[in-house]
Amino acid sequence: DALLLGRRTYDLFAAYWPHQKGGGEDGDIATLFNSIPKYVASRGKPDLSWAGSTQLGPDLAAAVREIRDRHENVKVVGSLNLVQSLLREKLFDRLDLWVHPILLGVGKKVFDGGTVPTNVTLLEPPAAGPKGTVFLRYGLADGTPATGDMSAPDRGVGSGA
Structure with missing residues (x-):
């Protein structure tokens, strides 16, 4: 339905x-991006x-x-x-993350300087691409954030392995 972009991403997209x-x-x-409303912060x-x-x-x-009231699907890219x-204000329903198998050490960080503690829940099983990129889709969840549980059976812990 709509794109919500920061100015630098908007400038890159608008040039291309x-x-x-x-x-x-x-x-x-291109057809999608050129036909839907674009909102620039x-x-x-x-x-x-x-x-x-x-x-x-x-x-x-x-x-x-207001944008969320007006549009069913609002996408933020970059x-x-x-x-x-948006994370700080909890103005999101879903957080899609792509984890790429590279370690850069420098560059822009998604959670630069920390973020407000927020509960999220995995909405679907992680999907891995052929070159190791992993796609994760989280949804905003209620409650107080807690630490994760790595003892689940699908983690290989506690199975005698």
Whole structure:
């Protein structure tokens, strides 16, 4: 239904996706991204010439609540500063994480500087790609966060192995 992007991700997307056409490897994504509303969280003045783009006002939490009321599916791609704000305000229903088998040591961190303790629950079994990338889908859960339990039978602990 809609994209919610931080300014840097929006700038990257706006420089690429409007120039992609249907068909080819990126065709379906281009058609989708070019046809849905795009909301940009920015303190500056981004170039909003990409069709369907709107800058959010200064009250991010209120703006995101309004977007969530208006659209059934709101996707955030990249935009880690924005993601950290959404996590802090618990303005998400689902958190999709891709864990890639590389160790960089530097770069942007999803949970930079920590995050507000929040319970999440795994919504579906992890899926691993052929090169070792693992996809994890979590949902916001109620209750007080607790430590994980690695003694479950599917972890190989306590089975005499």
